[in-house]
Amino acid sequence: MRYVLLIVWLGFIGYAFLLAPDTVGPDPYLRSLLTLQSDEPSLLAMFTLLGLFPLSYACLLLRTDDRVVPAWPFVIGSFALGAFALLPYFILTASGKWAERTHRIRTADSIRRSTEGTATHWILLILTMFVMGYGLLGGHGAAYHQAFDTSAFVHTMTIDFVILTVLSVYAIHVDERMQRQPAGLAWIGLIPIVGLLLYVWRTREPVQS
Numbered sequence: 001m002r003y004v005l006l007i008v009w010l011g012f013i014g015y016a017f018l019l020a021p022d023t024v025g026p027d028p029y030l031r032s033l034l035t036l037q038s039d040e041p042s043l044l045a046m047f048t049l050l051g052l053f054p055l056s057y058a059c060l061l062l063r064t065d066d067r068v069v070p071a072w073p074f075v076i077g078s079f080a081l082g083a084f085a086l087l088p089y090f091i092l093t094a095s096g097k098w099a100e101r102t103h104r105i106r107t108a109d110s111i112r113r114s115t116e117g118t119a120t121h122w123i124l125l126i127l128t129m130f131v132m133g134y135g136l137l138g139g140h141g142a143a144y145h146q147a148f149d150t151s152a153f154v155h156t157m158t159i160d161f162v163i164l165t166v167l168s169v170y171a172i173h174v175d176e177r178m179q180r181q182p183a184g185l186a187w188i189g190l191i192p193i194v195g196l197l198l199y200v201w202r203t204r205e206p207v208q209s
Contacts, residue, residue, distance in 0.1 A: 001170070002094035009087040012163060020152040029151045042144040043154060045135025049193065050157055052128050053164050054078040056196040057086060059115040059124070060171060062107045063200075064178060067093050068100050072107070082160040083167060090170065101178075121201040128193045165192045172199050179203060 032038040033047045057078060061071040069092045077085030105112070114120050147154040168189030176185050181203055188195040 002091055005087055005091045005094060005170075008163065009084075009091060012083065012087070012159065015159070016152075016156045020155045021150055023150065023152050027151050027153045029147050030153045033153070040139060040143045040147070041137075042135045042139025042141070043147055045131050045139065046144075046154075046157060046161060048131045049128065049135075050082055050161060050164075051079070052124060052131065052193055053082070053161070054086075055124055056128075056193050056200070057164075057171070059120065059200045060175060060196055061089075063105075063112055063115045063205075064175070065106045066101045066104055068102060069093055070106055082157070083163040084160070086164070086167065090167070090174075093174075115200070116204045118201065118204070121197050121204075125194060125197050128197070132192075161192065165190065168192075168196050172196065175199075175203075 029038065029043065033043060036044065036047075038044045038047070054075060058075045061075055065071040069089065071089060074085050074089035107115070144154075148158055149155075166189075169186045170189075172189045172195070173186035175181070176183065176199075185199055185202075188199055191198075
């Protein structure tokens with residue numbers, strides 16, 4: 001699996017730099033999205049979901065951050081780089097000595113209480129559903145398609161969203177083996193963000209004070 005993930009990571013990097021639409025001059029969508037001032041709901045929703053995705057991964061990975069390779073730097077990096085930052089973590093921990101568990105969870109108890117907290121999961125779930133509804137109901141498919149075809153930023157962030165969704169399946173599969181959870185839960189990861197949050201909520205454990 002390590003080599004599959006490595007191929008996906010390198011392929012994504014190559015695609016983003018070599019095959020994404022070549023925008024002449026400044027990207028017409030970049031500034032409006034970074035400042036959350038886009039007039040197109042579907043684009044704004046996708047950009048916002050890419051901010052919520054790392055939070056759901058944080059809930060999954062930080063609660064058991066006990067591998068030789070720490071998860072937290074990759075989680076922090078994912079807020080800016082998405083799958084570009086998360087894939088290396090899963091590549092390194094797929095097998096071998098880097099996958100070994102040190103039996104010492106690095107995450108502070110206060111942060112773990114947040115990642116395991118029902119309130120956190122519900123807030124993220126409600127925000128995700130609201131943003132998805134906003135984008136689907138208020139957005140225009142033709143406008144998104146045009147942005148996807150002409151903007152390197154929109155093109156890359158869309159593919160990033162797809163990769164993060166598929167990666168959720170693998171992330172849950174790894175976690176359910178580590179936590180000795182019943183097999184078959186991984187496919188819920190195909191529901192973007194929501195699947196990760198539901199899995200974390202279902203498998204949460206109280207943090208000892």
